[in-house]
Amino acid sequence: MKGFWEYIKRNPMLGIGMFFLIALLCFTLIGRLFIEKNLAYKMTVDSNQAPSEKYPFGTDAQGRNLLAIMVYGTGMTLEIGAIAGGIGLTTGILLGFITGYFGGGILDMIITGIVDIFLTIPSFLILILVATTFKNITLTPPTMGLVVGFVSWAGPARSIRAQVLSMRERPFIMMAKLSGMGSFEIIMKELVPNLLPFLVMSLSQAVYGGLMASLGLEALGIGSRREPTMGMTFFYLNYYSAFMIGDWWWIVEPVTVIVMTLVSLVLMSIGLDEIANPRARRKA
Amino acid sequence: MTWSYFLRRLLMFVLVVFTAATINFVLPHLSGRDPVGEAIRQQIAGQGLNANQGAMMYKTMTHVFGLDQPLWKQYLTYLKSVATFDFGYSIQNYPRKVMDIVIARARMTLPFLVLGIFISFIGGILLGAFLGWNKTPRWISNILVPPMLVFSSVPQFLVALVLLFVVSFKWRLLPLGGAYDVTLNEDWTSIKFILSYAQHAILPILSIVFVSASGWALGMRAMMVTVEGEDYTTFAEAKGLKTSRIFFRYLLRNAMLPSLTGLAITIGFIVTGSAVTENYFNYNGLGLTLGTAIGVFDYFMMYGIITIMVMSIALATFVMEMIYPLLDPRISYRAQRG
Numbered sequence: 001m002k003g004f005w006e007y008i009k010r011n012p013m014l015g016i017g018m019f020f021l022i023a024l025l026c027f028t029l030i031g032r033l034f035i036e037k038n039l040a041y042k043m044t045v046d047s048n049q050a051p052s053e054k055y056p057f058g059t060d061a062q063g064r065n066l067l068a069i070m071v072y073g074t075g076m077t078l079e080i081g082a083i084a085g086g087i088g089l090t091t092g093i094l095l096g097f098i099t100g101y102f103g104g105g106i107l108d109m110i111i112t113g114i115v116d117i118f119l120t121i122p123s124f125l126i127l128i129l130v131a132t133t134f135k136n137i138t139l140t141p142p143t144m145g146l147v148v149g150f151v152s153w154a155g156p157a158r159s160i161r162a163q164v165l166s167m168r169e170r171p172f173i174m175m176a177k178l179s180g181m182g183s184f185e186i187i188m189k190e191l192v193p194n195l196l197p198f199l200v201m202s203l204s205q206a207v208y209g210g211l212m213a214s215l216g217l218e219a220l221g222i223g224s225r226r227e228p229t230m231g232m233t234f235f236y237l238n239y240y241s242a243f244m245i246g247d248w249w250w251i252v253e254p255v256t257v258i259v260m261t262l263v264s265l266v267l268m269s270i271g272l273d274e275i276a277n278p279r280a281r282r283k284a
Numbered sequence: 285m286t287w288s289y290f291l292r293r294l295l296m297f298v299l300v301v302f303t304a305a306t307i308n309f310v311l312p313h314l315s316g317r318d319p320v321g322e323a324i325r326q327q328i329a330g331q332g333l334n335a336n337q338g339a340m341m342y343k344t345m346t347h348v349f350g351l352d353q354p355l356w357k358q359y360l361t362y363l364k365s366v367a368t369f370d371f372g373y374s375i376q377n378y379p380r381k382v383m384d385i386v387i388a389r390a391r392m393t394l395p396f397l398v399l400g401i402f403i404s405f406i407g408g409i410l411l412g413a414f415l416g417w418n419k420t421p422r423w424i425s426n427i428l429v430p431p432m433l434v435f436s437s438v439p440q441f442l443v444a445l446v447l448l449f450v451v452s453f454k455w456r457l458l459p460l461g462g463a464y465d466v467t468l469n470e471d472w473t474s475i476k477f478i479l480s481y482a483q484h485a486i487l488p489i490l491s492i493v494f495v496s497a498s499g500w501a502l503g504m505r506a507m508m509v510t511v512e513g514e515d516y517t518t519f520a521e522a523k524g525l526k527t528s529r530i531f532f533r534y535l536l537r538n539a540m541l542p543s544l545t546g547l548a549i550t551i552g553f554i555v556t557g558s559a560v561t562e563n564y565f566n567y568n569g570l571g572l573t574l575g576t577a578i579g580v581f582d583y584f585m586m587y588g589i590i591t592i593m594v595m596s597i598a599l600a601t602f603v604m605e606m607i608y609p610l611l612d613p614r615i616s617y618r619a620q621r622g
Binding site: 113116117118119120121122124125126128129130132133208212215216219220221222234237238243244246248251252255258259262263265266267 | 296299300303304307308311312314433434436437438439441442445446448449452453460548549552553555556557560563564574575578579581586587590593594597598601
């Protein structure tokens with residue numbers, strides 16, 4: 001534990017990022033104990049109330065308690081990001097290891113070609129089409145995560161492939177091969193542990209990418225209109241012209257939560273990059 | 285530039301457009317949604333379209349789009365229509381063609397988008413080069429880097445919201461939305477119209493600049509440090525070259541290469557990002573039209589706009605890949621690895 005604190009002192013980006021993320025998780029998990037979920041849905045409280053003792057975060061134009069929206073919405077948004085990032089990274093790892101480790105063949109060429117195509121197509125546009133084939137009501141947060149994960153594997157696949165390619169030529173892998181280890185064993189026992197910091201960084205990047213994509217979709221009104229996710233909050237405050245009615249609290253709160261979430265993920269990626277790639281240390 | 289490089293990139297461009305178009309075609313068939321029927325039913329319910337008229341419209345539409353043909357024939361017709369930029373009719377604005385609307389709306393979007401990208405790139409590169417330079421005092425970096433880190437990691441529409449809130453709502457300095465004053469007609473020869481357009485474009489441009497210039501500046505700053513450690517920089521200093529020459533010719537020029545290679549992908553992000561942003565400014569361009577089309581499920585409008593955007597971004601990528609070898613001779617010899 002002491003070693004951990006010593007390390008965080010040298011790598012403050014990772015520390016600040018983790019602190020923000022843990023704070024957000026505490027907010028949504030502890031908040032749940034004090035406020036009911038149904039207050040985050042339509043017409044459960046008075047509408048357009050400024051923050052007061054009764055409604056510490058105010059209420060929106062649809063009669064929803066913003067404190068409840070923040071508490072449950074933060075959780076839902078993090079859930080979308082986690083599912084999308086998890087799927088994107090798993091697919092990316094699978095493709096990256098296959099093409100990187102067994103590289104050079106026809107399979108590598110095909111997969112790398114497909115990855116290149118999907119990196120050039122702006123995935124957000126494809127995502128709009130994929131998401132609109134679902135009816136809005138079926139796009140609950142977990143489904144949203146699945147849909148976003150469906151297009152976010154190309155980036156991780158390419159960067160993991162590059163890492164595996166460079167690691168494949170290192171002496172200790174040669175040694176493992178010579179000592180008769182099978183390919184699967186080499187991947188699991190030699191490659192994965194050595195790439196672990198890099199993979200964790202890729203996860204944090206994939207979650208960030210998934211969150212950005214889902215926020216964009218929801219801001220356009222694609223997604224379950226009923227669930228109080230952060231993206232939907234952005235959609236509704238535009239839909240009901242929060243500016244015109246002067247509901248400043250309705251704008252300030254989701255902006256704060258989302259800035260905290262995204263910045264914490266970016267800081268963690270930078271911090272983890274320092275672990276994965278120690279040569280970057282002298283740069284910053 | 286070699287022929288094989290050119291052909292490989294051209295093939296890539298064709299494959300990208302083809303893949304996007306095919307995804308467009310396959311998705312509605314997989315989901316089993318009937319876009320024409322759904323949209324027309326919505327029109328009947330929402331805008332008092334007469335049911336008989338609706339049935340007629342449905343029949344014409346399915347025929348016009350060839351939906352009564354066998355699947356393979358539909359696919360070929362579809363590919364041909366994509367190749368000729370014919371995306372059929374908008375369901376919501378029935379007699380108008382999708383492509384006409386796209387052209388009309390793009391006139392609103394393109395000027396501010398191009399200007400925004402241009403300002404962000406130049407500004408970001410210069411700012412990043414300045415911050416990463418070893419002669420710049422460190423406190424400037426310490427003040428500017430944290431806010432830049434925040435701006436570069438949030439979506440564009442979020443910055444737009446904050447700008448709207450502070451500049452238009454609190455300070456009442458600029459209009460709350462729209463692409464030009466509602467009392468004016470679109471007329472690009474009138475000074476009054478152009479001034480009004482410019483005034484309404486300030487905040488959308490600023491939201492692009494805050495997000496993208498920050499990203500470019502951060503990347504540039506990191507690259508400057510690497511370039512400063514290179515032997516050729518030491519050599520240039522040892523030769524006693526002028527500081528300005530070292531800064532622009534040796535440091536900036538070499539440090540900006542990675543930003544240039546990433547330009548195409550970044551432009552893709554900016555274009556899609558500002559499509560969402562337009563909805564928050566109620567800015568009557570392509571993005572707002574896309575948002576409205578999604579809202580009423582005007583399927584042909586949606587896929588028309590998306591296909592045009594994919595095509596333009598793929599074209600931008602292609603053009604830039606033709607320019608790279610001129611800027612960085614190493615690129616054309618590099619094998620397609622990693």
